[in-house]
Amino acid sequence: QVQLVESGGGLVKPGGSLRLSCTASGFSLSDFYMTWIRQAPGKGLEWVSYISNRAGTNFYYADSVKGRFTVSRDYAKNSVFLQMDSLRVDDTAVYYCARDWRNWGHDCWGQGTLVTVST
């Protein structure tokens, strides 16, 4: 069964850091682009970052997180990660990882992990 499970969310103070993990089962993430998407409370979906499959070494970030967030992967663990530094209050959101199955069609999503940035 194809599945993604995120972890690592929590409460952090402004300026702090968190590392989110997304572990895949039922498929090899090396075969797919993987995307991080977030959703602030009561708001819509916002693309955060994506990382290419094993065939490439491309990383892309939304302007709102560029320079603060870093996406990476560990093929041995079949996982992707989102290192979030210099967190701000407006980074508060549920963070989802998703598999880019075809042409930005994301067919598999994790359950989401909540990140709360607050004093």
Place this chain on the structure above:
Amino acid sequence: QSVLTQPPSVSAAPGQKVTISCSGSASNIGANFVSWYQQLPGTAPKLLIYDNNQRPSGIPDRFSGSKSGTSATLGITGLQAGDEADYYCATKDSGLTIGLFGGGTKVTVL
């Protein structure tokens, strides 16, 4: 303010049809495939349409997608109570190499 523009809400009676528009530009919708997602309250989004008009396995044919120029449309026929959800369009922007989501449309079944 999303780059992809969707109406905030649409509504119709059970059994009726609704359409949701998604307006973009030449560098995003005009140059790339569009996908559509359904998000039920408290759950992760679910892929409804990919490659402008293709349905993944398990998605009923009541859901349809189309694209023309710099706009895309999601259609839902035979509206059911279970279709009450938020719907998002998505695509990439070739020029900026970024992902984009529409602002979302809330579908209400009257």
